[in-house]
Amino acid sequence: MAEVDSSSTTTTTTTTSTTEQQNGLNRIKMGDTIILNINNGDNYKVVKLVQGLQSHVVGKCKKVDLLQLIGKPFYSTYQVLPNGTMERTNQKDIEKELTNLIQTTIDADNSKLTNLNTTQKLTEDDIAKMKQKGSSASEIIKALIENSDSFHTKTEYSQMKYLKKKMGRHSTVVKILKPTSKNLIESYYTKDPKKICNIRFDTLGQLLTLGNVKAGSNILVVDSSMGLVTGSVNERMNGDGVVLSAYLGKGPSLSIVQNFGFSPEVEQCIIPFDFSSINKLNLKEPESSKDLKAINYLKQGVDSLIIVSKYSPLSLILSCLPYLKPSGSFVIFSLYKQQLLECNQHLSTNKLAVNLTINEIWMREQQVLPKRTHPMMSMDGASGFLLSGIKVKSLTHDEKLNKQQEQQKPSAMKIDQAEIEEEEKDEKENEKGEEQPLKRKREDVDGDDDKQ
Amino acid sequence: MLKSKKIIESGDRVIVYFSKDKMSLIDIKEGQVFNSKFGSFKHNRLIGSEYGSKVNSEDGKGFVHLLHLTPELWSCNLQLRTQILFNTDISTILFNLEVKNGSKVVESGTGSGSLSTSFIRTLAPKGHLYTFEFHEERVKQAQRDFGANGFTDYVTVTHRNVIQNGFKLDDQQNMIGHIDAVFLDLPSPWDAIDHAAQVMREGGMLCSFSPCIEQVQATCLKLDESDFEGKRRKKEKRKDNIKTVEVLIRNYDVRLQEEEILNLYNPYEPNPNAIQTDNNNTNNGDNNNNNNTENTSTNSDNGSTTTVATKQPYKKKRWEKGSSQPFTLGPMEGERKMRQLAKPESEERGHTGYLTFARFMPQEK
Numbered sequence: 001m002a003e004v005d006s007s008s009t010t011t012t013t014t015t016t017s018t019t020e021q022q023n024g025l026n027r028i029k030m031g032d033t034i035i036l037n038i039n040n041g042d043n044y045k046v047v048k049l050v051q052g053l054q055s056h057v058v059g060k061c062k063k064v065d066l067l068q069l070i071g072k073p074f075y076s077t078y079q080v081l082p083n084g085t086m087e088r089t090n091q092k093d094i095e096k097e098l099t100n101l102i103q104t105t106i107d108a109d110n111s112k113l114t115n116l117n118t119t120q121k122l123t124e125d126d127i128a129k130m131k132q133k134g135s136s137a138s139e140i141i142k143a144l145i146e147n148s149d150s151f152h153t154k155t156e157y158s159q160m161k162y163l164k165k166k167m168g169r170h171s172t173v174v175k176i177l178k179p180t181s182k183n184l185i186e187s188y189y190t191k192d193p194k195k196i197c198n199i200r201f202d203t204l205g206q207l208l209t210l211g212n213v214k215a216g217s218n219i220l221v222v223d224s225s226m227g228l229v230t231g232s233v234n235e236r237m238n239g240d241g242v243v244l245s246a247y248l249g250k251g252p253s254l255s256i257v258q259n260f261g262f263s264p265e266v267e268q269c270i271i272p273f274d275f276s277s278i279n280k281l282n283l284k285e286p287e288s289s290k291d292l293k294a295i296n297y298l299k300q301g302v303d304s305l306i307i308v309s310k311y312s313p314l315s316l317i318l319s320c321l322p323y324l325k326p327s328g329s330f331v332i333f334s335l336y337k338q339q340l341l342e343c344n345q346h347l348s349t350n351k352l353a354v355n356l357t358i359n360e361i362w363m364r365e366q367q368v369l370p371k372r373t374h375p376m377m378s379m380d381g382a383s384g385f386l387l388s389g390i391k392v393k394s395l396t397h398d399e400k401l402n403k404q405q406e407q408q409k410p411s412a413m414k415i416d417q418a419e420i421e422e423e424e425k426d427e428k429e430n431e432k433g434e435e436q437p438l439k440r441k442r443e444d445v446d447g448d449d450d451k452q
Numbered sequence: 453m454l455k456s457k458k459i460i461e462s463g464d465r466v467i468v469y470f471s472k473d474k475m476s477l478i479d480i481k482e483g484q485v486f487n488s489k490f491g492s493f494k495h496n497r498l499i500g501s502e503y504g505s506k507v508n509s510e511d512g513k514g515f516v517h518l519l520h521l522t523p524e525l526w527s528c529n530l531q532l533r534t535q536i537l538f539n540t541d542i543s544t545i546l547f548n549l550e551v552k553n554g555s556k557v558v559e560s561g562t563g564s565g566s567l568s569t570s571f572i573r574t575l576a577p578k579g580h581l582y583t584f585e586f587h588e589e590r591v592k593q594a595q596r597d598f599g600a601n602g603f604t605d606y607v608t609v610t611h612r613n614v615i616q617n618g619f620k621l622d623d624q625q626n627m628i629g630h631i632d633a634v635f636l637d638l639p640s641p642w643d644a645i646d647h648a649a650q651v652m653r654e655g656g657m658l659c660s661f662s663p664c665i666e667q668v669q670a671t672c673l674k675l676d677e678s679d680f681e682g683k684r685r686k687k688e689k690r691k692d693n694i695k696t697v698e699v700l701i702r703n704y705d706v707r708l709q710e711e712e713i714l715n716l717y718n719p720y721e722p723n724p725n726a727i728q729t730d731n732n733n734t735n736n737g738d739n740n741n742n743n744n745t746e747n748t749s750t751n752s753d754n755g756s757t758t759t760v761a762t763k764q765p766y767k768k769k770r771w772e773k774g775s776s777q778p779f780t781l782g783p784m785e786g787e788r789k790m791r792q793l794a795k796p797e798s799e800e801r802g803h804t805g806y807l808t809f810a811r812f813m814p815q816e817k
Contacts, residue, residue, distance in 0.1 A: 026653065026655040074655050075681075076813070090813070090815065092681075178655065182547060182548060201547060202547070202697075202699055204547065205543035205544050205547030205548070206539070206540070208546070209523070209543040209546060209570060209574075210524065210539070212524070214454065214573050214574065215553040217456070237552075238552050238578065239553070240577070303456050325456065326505060327456075327503035327518070327520045329522060341706060344792070345706075354469055354517050355469065355472060355519075355525075357472070358703070359701050359703045359704065361540060361702070362701070362702055365695065366668070366696040366698065366806060368665075368668055368669055368694070370669065373668075373669060390504070392504045392505070393502065393505045394506065
């Protein structure tokens with residue numbers, strides 16, 4: 001019981017210390033990174049608030065000083081006025097304003113709708129003039145309705161749809177998002193999914209749980225998602241653990257990590273290093289001093305391995321696997337099932353891993369409205385594929401000893417064994433030089449004996 | 453479950469893994485024996501083994517692998533008391549609730565503790581899970597499980613009907629206004645939303661899991677009336693700012709399957725010799741035709757990899773060896789070979805539930 005008591009006091013102390021932080025947690029401070037979600041649409045903007053920040057173009061407004069947001073809460077919504085000031089509003093107020101404009105007509109239906117552009121009497125020039133005078137969006141929309149012949153003949157739903165469309169065109173509503181993994185993936189996935197390896201939010205979520213990401217772990221991440229995966233792993237561990245982020249190419253490309261706005265203590269958990277160091281390690285080449293820290297962690301072994309890369313995953317997983325501790329989880333993302341099948345085949349045949357699973361996710365969003373609930377008309381069908389598994393040691397202690405004896409004096413009884421060995425020789429002869437030592441090293445680290 | 457160890461000791465909880473659908477959770481204790489279809493294993497022999505290692509049974513019946521317990525393996529091995537959530541839903545919930553080390557999370561109900569375990573893995577050691585369950589026996593079992601898994605410091609299990617009594621705990625005053633995420637798996641989640649709002653911090657996330665769409669509708673209406681908002685849709689800019697999704701997993705059954713290929717004449721290939729009977733051949737159309745198929749297949753049968761290797765840049769792998777067998781079908785000839793093929797599992801879940809997400813943003817006063 002005494003143990004339980006002491007533990008409960010420790011919990012309370014940690015809670016009080018986080019309480020102070022929590023009060024300011026949702027407020028925007030100088031130095032924070034914010035995501036602007038403009039008009040609820042495809043348009044996202046990531047901005048870091050620094051002293052002397054230049055004014056930004058936000059939607060229709062050319063000059064908006066974003067520093068006026070300091071002290072405001074994250075996830076608040078603003079109407080951007082033509083003069084560049086931001087007025088706090090919320091979605092519900094906007095809805096209310098629009099609802100007031102609806103003219104309910106009994107018996108309205110869409111039977112008289114035409115595709116001609118003659119129903120609107122207001123011209124582009126008129127609207128431009130109104131904007132110059134500084135009319136608000138709702139004033140413009142009011143004018144549009146007054147000059148429309150067909151508006152009042154539409155159904156209520158159609159009217160609302162029309163208003164929302166016009167609202168989006170003539171006003172700028174901005175929501176300020178916090179740069180969390182969830183919001184960052186949303187903004188990058190909508191803007192340019194290629195940049196982040198086409199990884200979708202639900203797949204990233206799977207990746208983090210299947211990779212058993214938890215505080216206190218050392219995790220090896222092979223990342224070609226501009227740092228999104230590295231950052232998400234680091235966000236979960238929140239300063240407790242090590243993320244070894246291997247980059248492929250000239251230098252680390254972790255620009256998204258900067259956008260997470262980690263504190264220095266949390267950010268220092270990420271150790272970027274050149275993937276070729278792993279290759280050099282496998283080849284037993286002299287170590288470069290540059291990545292010594294990462295190499296030391298690798299030699300100790302990592303708890304989990306996550307691979308999100310545009311390169312074919314087989315060679316990557318094989319070169320990383322020696323550094324994953326036995327019973328450690330690994331997960332590989334690929335857009336293509338075939339690449340993962342290849343990995344699965346290699347890992348299962350060579351008995352390097354168990355619980356191998358290839359899966360994909362089917363995700364569908366629902367529109368939920370009274371009497372109008374249905375799945376969304378368009379859905380994203382490409383979640384990509386995940387191969388997950390647990391690394392094991394392929395031989396028991398006894399088998400290892402037996403194998404050593406067999407190798408010393410191969411008997412006629414052991415044809416299979418001899419054959420396998422012979423084939424391995426052939427394989428090695430056929431292989432290119434770079435793969436050969438890699439394989440040897442893998443067995444070294446696993447603790448299995450070299451077959452030669 | 454939270455610490456990773458190298459060597460198995462007495463008192464550890466270990467997964468004994470035979471295959472994907474056959475594994476057991478055992479508590480290692482000196483002097484005990486674990487008996488199964490795959491043989492018997494003395495615990496004394498398991499103690500001192502490395503995690504991830506392979507162990508043969510005493511009676512030579514088979515072998516197993518010894519694995520660390522993870523929340524994912526726990527979900528597959530726990531004693532079911534209720535319908536539980538599995539990894540696909542769990543991952544989506546954790547990600548959208550933005551749970552991380554340090555988060556304070558409220559969950560109701562606890563059920564069998566499958567989701568709770570994942571919550572704790574992710575929020576420990578700096579965070580805390582407050583989980584509520586109205587069924588007393590489940591509360592006790594959950595407490596036992598959390599204790600055995602080493603979670604005591606990170607979780608508070610409370611026996612309570614939250615619809616009536618809410619989430620406030622008398623001895624945890626500082627949880628009010630500081631809860632980062634709330635998860636509801638209740639028959640009437642809409643009745644718990646006001647309670648949730650009382651403990652949540654500004655900008656916190658709420659998730660409700662419901663199997664029925666009617667429940668989702670009522671929940672969304674209630675959320676919309678309360679101080680919750682979500683992301684409005686790209687195309688449908690209607691009064692709907694709360695996100696509801698369903699996620700289903702599609703697992704692939706990957707097997708080494710026998711594939712039968714008939715050596716037929718290909719009328720579309722200008723070179724009549726160029727029928728590929730061997731997958732390994734990618735660029736050598738002159739290798740096989742109907743006349744010399746027998747030769748090639750015997751080659752690979754004998755394992756004379758050297759001759760094959762000179763012709764083929766692709767190297768023979770161990771699992772392909774000897775797998776190519778000639779066969780006849782009436783007057784036709786063909787080849788039988790093993791290949792890894794994948795198909796979706798025939799038995800899959802068609803539906804688990806709808807996940808509704810919303811963010812708590814109280815109006816400025």
